[in-house]
Amino acid sequence: MEFHVDIGPQYEGEVVRKEDLFLEFGGPKVKCKFELATVKSPEEIEHEKVEVIGPDISDLEPYADDKGTGSYPIAILIDVAGAELDKDAEAIIERRIHMFTNMTEGWYHMNQRQDTWLRINKDCAKKGFNSLKELGEIYNLLYTSEMSIIEKIQTTIITDPEKVKELLPHALEVYAARDERARTLRDEDVDTFYGCVLCQSFAPTHISIITPDRIANCGAINWFDGRAAAKIDPDGPIFSIPKGDLIDPVKGEYTGANKVEAERSLGTYDRVYLYSAFEHPHTSCGCFEAIVFYIPEVDGFGVVHREFKGNTVVGDTFSHMAGETSGGKQVEGRLGTGLEQLRSPKFIQADGGRKRIVWVPKDIKERYKEAFQADGVYDKIATEEDVKDTDELLQFLEKVGHPWMTGEVELPG
Numbered sequence: 001m002e003f004h005v006d007i008g009p010q011y012e013g014e015v016v017r018k019e020d021l022f023l024e025f026g027g028p029k030v031k032c033k034f035e036l037a038t039v040k041s042p043e044e045i046e047h048e049k050v051e052v053i054g055p056d057i058s059d060l061e062p063y064a065d066d067k068g069t070g071s072y073p074i075a076i077l078i079d080v081a082g083a084e085l086d087k088d089a090e091a092i093i094e095r096r097i098h099m100f101t102n103m104t105e106g107w108y109h110m111n112q113r114q115d116t117w118l119r120i121n122k123d124c125a126k127k128g129f130n131s132l133k134e135l136g137e138i139y140n141l142l143y144t145s146e147m148s149i150i151e152k153i154q155t156t157i158i159t160d161p162e163k164v165k166e167l168l169p170h171a172l173e174v175y176a177a178r179d180e181r182a183r184t185l186r187d188e189d190v191d192t193f194y195g196c197v198l199c200q201s202f203a204p205t206h207i208s209i210i211t212p213d214r215i216a217n218c219g220a221i222n223w224f225d226g227r228a229a230a231k232i233d234p235d236g237p238i239f240s241i242p243k244g245d246l247i248d249p250v251k252g253e254y255t256g257a258n259k260v261e262a263e264r265s266l267g268t269y270d271r272v273y274l275y276s277a278f279e280h281p282h283t284s285c286g287c288f289e290a291i292v293f294y295i296p297e298v299d300g301f302g303v304v305h306r307e308f309k310g311n312t313v314v315g316d317t318f319s320h321m322a323g324e325t326s327g328g329k330q331v332e333g334r335l336g337t338g339l340e341q342l343r344s345p346k347f348i349q350a351d352g353g354r355k356r357i358v359w360v361p362k363d364i365k366e367r368y369k370e371a372f373q374a375d376g377v378y379d380k381i382a383t384e385e386d387v388k389d390t391d392e393l394l395q396f397l398e399k400v401g402h403p404w405m406t407g408e409v410e411l412p413g
């Protein structure tokens with residue numbers, strides 16, 4: 001099969017910046033976008049079929065900041081079948097969209113699930129890559145050559161805005177069901193954690209350590225997904241980590257996690273705390289769904305997610321903070337995180353957990369209402385509607401009697 005551009009791991013770290021951008025699908029300017037892999041029965045799949053529904057690359061206006069063109073909705077549907085495949089594999093197959101898009105010269109993929117973001121550069125378009133059908137054919141080829149467990153595949157790429165909008169709720173239900181499944185399992189219930197180095201092409205010292213209490217930073221891979229991935233593709237980017245001994249139950253330091261950190265971070269780090277944002281926090285790549293950030297003025301934490309477009313209470317936007325947090329570093333007081341981690345009882349437990357959260361966007365406060373209510377802090381956390389800066393935050397927290405400020409919260413250990 002001939003393509004207009006080259007394909008290979010050498011393109012994985014390639015970034016498409018604004019200056020080189022031909023056009024983009026998904027991303028922060030587009031409301032409806034998602035990617036979804038589904039395991040189906042063989043009869044439901046027409047092997048190697050690619051269908052594009054909606055305007056194609058050649059039909060769309062290129063990116064022009066002044067005209068407001070160049071950002072479009074997208075849904076990528078990967079349907080697969082195979083004798084050894086079951087539902088457990090779906091999240092893993094879906095996450096490979098990230099890797100396979102980035103292996104394609106001139107293409108750049110960021111984020112996951114309903115946050116997906118694809119960019120094509122001008123050079124790629126100039127070489128004649130003007131149809132999403134070609135991208136679908138590349139997916140079909142890479143999936144079947146890199147994952148032998150996939151026996152049949154068909155790819156559908158939708159750009160029709162109405163159709164993407166119509167199908168998005170189903171995708172959200174699937175993601176929610178995956179997250180729900182992992183909620184009752186705790187780290188002490190298992191002997192094995194999982195590691196993922198898929199993002200090392202952009203963040204060379206980053207390893208996501210995935211445990212029952214810690215969904216991956218991208219929010220797309222939970223412990224069950226890690227287990228499925230390590231089983232179906234033992235030589236792939238997701239691997240098992242024998243948990244080893246528990247060195248510190250409060251900070252979440254395990255010998256197994258430390259060992260893998262030392263081996264896979266190019267020797268940069270040799271310790272990691274899974275339940276703290278200080279000293280040896282988890283590394284942050286660039287795909288995280290949200291950032292947990294320390295606010296020194298009130299000695300508490302804020303959480304901001306990718307969709308929040310305004311200034312946080314410390315005056316920075318998500319993207320500004322992401323620049324300082326990403327790249328695979330351990331940054332004290334900053335954690336790239338999957339949002340589902342907010343539900344875990346071990347979420348920064350060494351630092352006071354959810355009871356030390358003092359500011360979140362309203363959207364997050366509502367989405368995780370139950371978890372905040374369980375800790376008695378739902379009414380005590382400020383949002384962008386309550387305060388504009390840290391001076392106002394301090395006044396707000398004192399007024400509502402936030403338990404962290406009144407000294408009711410005791411640090412464990």
Ligand code: SF4
Pocket residue numbers: 095196197198199200206207208216217218219220221285287288
């Ligand atoms: S964020 Fe972590 S788990 Fe998700 S793809 Fe990147 S390395 Fe893997």
